[in-house]
Amino acid sequence: MLGAAASAQLWLPATARAAENSLPEGVFSLGVASGDPLPDGIVLWTRLAPDPLNGGGMPDAVVPVQFELAEDERFRKVVRRGTAQARPEYGHSVHVDVRGLRPGRRYWYRFRAGGRISPVGRTRTAPHPYSSGGDLRLALASCQNWQHGYFTPYADMLAQDPDVVLFVGDYIYESVPSATALRRHEGTGEPYTLAQYRNRYAQYRSDPDLAAMHAGAPFVVTFDDHEVDNDFAGEIPQDPAKQPHDAFEARLAAAYQAYYEHMPVRATAVPTGAHIRMYRRLEFGRLARLNVLDTRQYRSDQATSQAGAMDPSLTMLGAAQKQWLLDGLHDSPARWNLIASQIMMAETDLLVGEGKQWFYDAWDGYQAERNQFLKEFRSVRNPVVLTGDRHLTMVSDLKEDFANPQSAVVGAEFVGTSISSNGDQDQDAFRREWDPRRADNPHWKLLDAHRGYHLFDIRRDGIDAQVRVVDTVRRPTSTPSTLARLRLEAGRPGVEVV
Ligand SMILES: [Fe+2]
Structure with missing residues (x-):
């Protein structure tokens, strides 16, 4: 190298x-x-x-x-x-x-x-604090499941020479080794101890395209659930019956410790027991402010019904982080206010026709707090939400109130597909499943199920975004292409396919 x-x-x-x-x-x-x-x-x-x-x-x-x-x-x-x-x-x-x-x-x-x-x-390094021009090339990545495929989108990302890579969660998967997987996880089961998590991170880092990307540009990282345990919330595991509180606390401490050990983050992220401080802000001159969220450690346990998802007592960020984000959005000197959230903020109504059906582990499941942020976005300069988790490309307008189809567009969101999670998907089957839902979700501008990442060229007047995809993650090399180009205009909320 x-x-x-x-x-x-x-x-x-x-x-x-x-x-x-x-x-x-x-x-x-x-x-x-x-x-x-x-x-x-x-x-x-x-x-x-x-x-x-x-x-x-x-x-x-x-x-x-x-x-x-x-x-x-x-x-x-x-x-x-x-x-x-x-x-x-x-x-x-x-x-x-x-x-x-x-x-x-x-x-x-x-x-x-x-x-x-x-x-x-x-x-x-980041631009001078007072510089307002220039451009910033940012790549958005998430969800790299070793067992589902090679991390070949990084080879293309490296060729695109981004200034910074934003990784929004599922850097490893804690799942058990599978004999039928394309590449098998190390070890004999899910990691629970520090030694086991270290081995899992080490295996992921042995992917040559991931290693080369790390050596090629700085990363800004945050974690989602699979760095610890699928769908955990705060100190509540996926399966509380199988993991008593003490045991899960020990697991959290081991997972966070291994996370810190393997990520290029500051000493502020040195964990204390079962806690790690990951929410933070990075400034790219006066061009962009990047608010990196932690939507895992402070959230209420997720709802199990539509009514539960509307419970105003549920929180995604916790009181302190919520206030920190509001302050950081309103006092920002930046042209673009980016929010790195692990999970999708725009509505996903899964029920075709009358009524709604949401995913409760995303912002839809924490409606009251989500809706409050959407209202606040009206008075924020150019908010753009960057997320992962879904293993799909979903590009949406953010509406002030998703319950009211007439309400204003207040921002835009990119769900940056996955590096390899879900592997090569059958695109026709995906369309058959998801296209019927589009009428119920008119804010969706683009849906796709290829593996890849999103690339943003951020300038004062606008952002040019590309959805970069690969033809396969089943082989160690792949052919990349631009699936779609999108444009955001400063001062005009929303996103358009160009
Ligand atoms: Fe994932």
Whole structure:
């Protein structure tokens, strides 16, 4: 990757090269990553793991890891250099929060430990806080099920050279290994312990397209349910009868710990027991503000009926995060106010004809709080919601009140299909199932069941979006294409297929 071996000679004096080859060759098998760009900073990540699927294979000791960050890929102009500690209690992961960098520019980085050199990563800082022009290329990804397919959409994403990748949940799946799967999950069952979650993340990181994308651009990540347990809500598991509260708390702590260890996130996301702070804001000059939500940890348990979904006491975000989001939307200096929500906000009425039938685990199941946000959107500058979970492309206008077909359009939403989850779908069967529902959901502008991701070119006057899809995830390589192009105009709520 990007000439790591060649430039290693420049980095390391000959005496040092001879002195220490104390770690095995594959110690950087999990690659490198960067994330959460600031105008002057970036998080650099790696994890030492010569035996990644079996606990990592590192000695039970703190290991110093040197890092270098340069303005060029040959590391002739190194601007930061230092040493971080890879600690056994964090799975020998390394998170370096580099500051003092220049805004809106590209950097290259690499690590060295025990005489071994990592692949070279490429990253980019956020634009200057006062810059209002320019453009931002953002890729939206979610839902990568190892067993359902190869993560080939990332190969195309890398070719599109995004400034930042937004991942909105289901980075791993906790499901049991299946003998009939395209690629089989490691282990013997669902992960419950820290060691088991570490092995699962390590397996996912071994996908070459995912690893290359991490090395190619910074990620901004949040998690959904499958990073822990399908459909969990706060401290309530999918199957409370089978997982007592204490056991589920321990599972949450293990899952969050492994999540932190494998993601390029700041120290604010170091978990405390069964809690991790993931909701946060990132600024891209005055062009875009990105509000990253946590719709899992603070939500009420989901409703089981239409009436229950309308219960005003249900919350998706919890009081503190809800106020944080409202404040961040109303005081924003940004042209575009992006909301990264794991789950869909626009209505999905599944019942053809009279009456409604919703999915209770999405925002539809938390109607009162959702509707309050939709009302607030009227006074927010250009709100755009970016979500996942559905394993479909669903692009919608957001209406002030979905119960009233005459109500105003107040924003737009993109549900960014999946990287591989659900595998190659039968498009005709999908149309037969979903097309009859379109009349009941006139706010849907585009529906599709291909695997892929969405790509956004964000500028002051508008956003040009592309739905990028692949022909298959059943093979390690695929053919990408643009399924559709969409356009959002600043100051005019809603989205149009062009
Ligand atoms: Fe998913």
